[in-house]
Amino acid sequence: MSSDTQLGVQSEMARRHARQxxxxxxxxxxxxxxxxxxxxxxxxxxxxxxxxxxxxxxTLRAQSDGPILVCANHLTLVDSFLIAWACGSLTYxxxxxxxxxxxxPERTNFGKTWFARALIYAAKCIPITRGGxxxxxxxxxxxVKHVLQNGxxxxxxxxxxxxxxxxxxxxxxxxxxxxxxGAVPQCRVLCVYARGRRQxxxxxxxxxxxxxxxxxxCIEPKSxxxxxxxxxxLAQQIIRQLxxxxxxxxxxxxxxxxx
Numbered sequence: 001m002s003s004d005t006q007l008g009v010q011s012e013m014a015r016r017h018a019r020q021x022x023x024x025x026x027x028x029x030x031x032x033x034x035x036x037x038x039x040x041x042x043x044x045x046x047x048x049x050x051x052x053x054x055x056x057x058x059t060l061r062a063q064s065d066g067p068i069l070v071c072a073n074h075l076t077l078v079d080s081f082l083i084a085w086a087c088g089s090l091t092y093x094x095x096x097x098x099x100x101x102x103x104x105p106e107r108t109n110f111g112k113t114w115f116a117r118a119l120i121y122a123a124k125c126i127p128i129t130r131g132g133x134x135x136x137x138x139x140x141x142x143x144v145k146h147v148l149q150n151g152x153x154x155x156x157x158x159x160x161x162x163x164x165x166x167x168x169x170x171x172x173x174x175x176x177x178x179x180x181x182g183a184v185p186q187c188r189v190l191c192v193y194a195r196g197r198r199q200x201x202x203x204x205x206x207x208x209x210x211x212x213x214x215x216x217x218c219i220e221p222k223s224x225x226x227x228x229x230x231x232x233x234l235a236q237q238i239i240r241q242l243x244x245x246x247x248x249x250x251x252x253x254x255x256x257x258x259x
Contacts, residue, residue: 044209057087066186067148074157101155166201178234193245
């Protein structure tokens with residue numbers, strides 16, 4: 001691809017992103033507000049120590065002005081909504097809209113009808129087809145890179161899908177996360193471990209009425225490797241951090257149960 005052609009592709013991507021961001025911003029009172037109301041009153045979820053979680057999020061954000069990519073374990077279809085709710089209130093996201101993460105949901109889960117496609121378009125989503133054409137996946141990764149370089153935030157699940165064992169698995173690390181981190185200078189990774197107290201394994205939703213725990217930690221992965229090896233190394237660093245957070249969480253929960 002010539003430099004002129006590549007520049008044209010990047011310019012078109014930037015225009016498409018700007019259009020979607022505008023739609024998301026204008027409709028945010030509807031989709032952000034509705035999602036929070038559903039989680040709080042229909043599903044009756046509760047975030048444990050929510051004020052402490054939000055204070056922790058703000059502290060980690062304030063440590064640097066550099067790009068930040070949110071990476072989390074993945075157990076349900078609504079993890080991204082739960083993470084956003086845990087990290088900020090409705091008012092906070094309205095006043096810090098670019099911190100509200102862009103997501104990359106699986107197209108086959110959320111793009112089956114025109115209504116679903118319209119909804120995820122408004123809700124800051126960039127759909128991806130897992131195992132899809134290399135070029136299509138590459139386009140999504142480029143879009144996420146553009147988001148971070150533009151001062152916005154994105155959320156990715158390094159396991160590339162919901163964990164079928166209910167635990168974070170190092171072998172499932174997707175190289176795409178590492179590729180993005182390696183391509184964005186000074187990119188920090190906000191690792192989020194989330195789990196419902198009644199959650200034993202993966203599913204579509206946490207159980208109604210469940211209490212959800214969130215643990216946050218920020219890292220800046222580094223690697224001297226090159227090419228694909230570098231991407232894999234960076235991705236594995238993120239996965240290992242999530243594994244450590246999971247072990248600490250489960251050990252703490254086990255200790256509470258023993259008392």
